[in-house]
Amino acid sequence: MAQAYIDKLTRIYERYREYVTKNPAATAQLESTVRTLSYLIAGRFADSHELSELVYSASNLLVLLNDSILRKGLSRTLPVSLTQQRLLTWLSVVEYVEVFLEMGANKLWGEGGRWLVIALIQIAKAILRMLLLFWYKSGIQTSPPITPLDRDTELGNADENPDDHQDDPAFVGQRSGRVMRPLGSAPSLHSRLWGAPSREKKRSSREDLHTSPTKLGTQETIAESLYIGRPLIHLLSLGLCGRKSWKPWIISGIVEVTSFALLSDTKSLNRWERAEMRRRAFLLLYYLLRSPFYDRYSQAKIICLLSFLANQIPGIGLVARPVMDYLPTWQKIYFYNWG
Numbered sequence: 023m024a025q026a027y028i029d030k031l032t033r034i035y036e037r038y039r040e041y042v043t044k045n046p047a048a049t050a051q052l053e054s055t056v057r058t059l060s061y062l063i064a065g066r067f068a069d070s071h072e073l074s075e076l077v078y079s080a081s082n083l084l085v086l087l088n089d090s091i092l093r094k095g096l097s098r099t100l101p102v103s104l105t106q107q108r109l110l111t112w113l114s115v116v117e118y119v120e121v122f123l124e125m126g127a128n129k130l131w132g133e134g135g136r137w138l139v140i141a142l143i144q145i146a147k148a149i150l151r152m153l154l155l156f157w158y159k160s161g162i163q164t165s166p167p168i169t170p171l172d173r174d175t176e177l178g179n180a181d182e183n184p185d186d187h188q189d190d191p192a193f194v195g196q197r198s199g200r201v202m203r204p205l206g207s208a209p210s211l212h213s214r215l216w217g218a219p220s221r222e223k224k225r226s227s228r229e230d231l232h233t234s235p236t237k238l239g240t241q242e243t244i245a246e247s248l249y250i251g252r253p254l255i256h257l258l259s260l261g262l263c264g265r266k267s268w269k270p271w272i273i274s275g276i277v278e279v280t281s282f283a284l285l286s287d288t289k290s291l292n293r294w295e296r297a298e299m300r301r302r303a304f305l306l307l308y309y310l311l312r313s314p315f316y317d318r319y320s321q322a323k324i325i326c327l328l329s330f331l332a333n334q335i336p337g338i339g340l341v342a343r344p345v346m347d348y349l350p351t352w353q354k355i356y357f358y359n360w361g
Contacts, residue, residue, distance in 0.1 A: 039091050042088050042091045042092065043091060043092065043095040046092060046173060049088050050173065052084070053081055053084055053085050053088065056077060056080060056081040056084060057077075057078065057081040059077055060074045060075070060077035060078035060081060061074070063077060064348070069129075071125065071351055072122070072125045072126065072129060075121050075122045075125055076122050078122075079118050079119045079121070079122045082118040083115065083118055083119070085170060086111070086114055086115070086118070086168065089168070089170055089171040090111075092171055092173065093171060100168070101233075101234070102158070102160075103158070106154065106158045106160070109150055109153060109154055109158075110154070110167045110168050111168065112150065113147065113150045113151065113154075113167045114166050114167045114168050116143060116146060116147055116150075117147070117165070117166060117167070118166075120143050120357045120361060121355060121357045121358065121361075123139055123143065124136055124139060124140055124143075124355060124356060124357055125355070127139035127140075136356075140257070140356050140357070141257055143357075144253045144254055144257060145254065147253070148250055148251060148253070148254055151163050151250045152247070152250060154167075155243070155246055155247065155250065156243075159235070159237065159238075160235050161235030161236045161237065161238055161246075161295065162235070162236065162238070162242075162246060162285070162291065162295045162298055162299070163246065163249075163250065163298075164294055164295065164297075164298045165298065165301065169294060233292045233293070233294070234292075235292070235295070236290055236291050236292060236295055241284050242284065242285055244284065245280070245281045245282075245283075245284030245285045246281070246285070248277050248278075248280060248281040248284075249277075249278065249281040249282075249302070251277075252274060252277045252278055252281070253360070253361070255273060255274065255277055256270055256273070256274040256277075256360060259273050259274070265313070266313075266314060267314075268314055271309070271312060271313070271314060271315060274360075275309055278302075278306065279306070282299075282302055282303065282306070285299065308359055311324075311353075311359055312359050312360065313353065316353065321349075324349070325346060325349075328342045328343075328345060328346050329342075329346070332346075
């Protein structure tokens with residue numbers, strides 16, 4: 023009986039895999055529809071926030087699954103071992119569902135169960151990231167752990183003729199440095215782009231996919247370890263000092279700024295790692311929205327600014343008022359502002 027169900031599920035998955043491979047545009051439309059649905063559900067009825075987060079998590083998991091199918095079809099597998107790829111996949115799944123798990127735990131088991139689930143998730147994430155850092159030498163940890171597939175570029179390249187992947191027969195002027203194409207190799211008039219030829223654009227996606235992580239020295243490894251351990255340090259200080267204390271906020275900020283400062287030299291990093299450092303720099307602004315700083319200083323100013331924009335500028339209220347309504351809910355979810 024069980025084997026029959028397994029065989030049936032296998033056939034269903036094979037049919038879905040074939041559909042995704044043959045219809046990537048329809049697949050992308052499905053993903054966008056599911057994600058848009060999560061936005062439309064929020065705030066419509068009781069328990070809508072939990073349902074909205076469930077649909078949003080499902081949309082992220084759907085993208086992860088479809089990217090995996092398309093990568094296999096395009097022979098664009100990740101340049102890591104199978105075990106490391108599984109760790110990255112599990113880490114991605116945990117990050118995509120952590121908010122919903124927190125909401126669900128609070129609904130089922132109350133505040134105590136919520137904090138237990140938060141602690142277990144943060145411990146699991148820290149263990150996975152430490153394994154990737156020290157065992158697999160994965161370098162700076164990016165978010166999301168598995169970079170989404172650039173479908174426009176990859177699928178576009180897959181449809182091109184092999185001759186289209188050859189380098190443009192161009193030369194670079196010695197004095198001007200300008201890239202020029204000989205007249206004999208210019209395309210026909212109707213297909214001419216009237217721009218300088220680029221030799222790297224067509225190969226950029228594949229090169230980015232197969233770029234090895236930057237090897238970290240002792241200082242960089244310590245910095246990345248601090249960044250990975252920061253959520254656990256914050257949770258520990260929160261349990262010891264209380265939620266209204268300034269100490270967890272200050273300790274977490276010091277750890278995160280120290281980690282960022284030790285990793286400030288980004289010249290040797292690849293494109294994805296530099297993007298991750300820019301993301302981390304931006305996320306430092308979240309400390310303005312984190313309690314107790316938010317409760318005592320920034321809350322009133324943010325609400326006043328949003329109210330002013332909503333009342334004075336036509337059309338802004340369509341965005342500003344829902345943001346004001348959602349801020350209290352956002353503040354209550356740990357993984358929204360501390361995850």
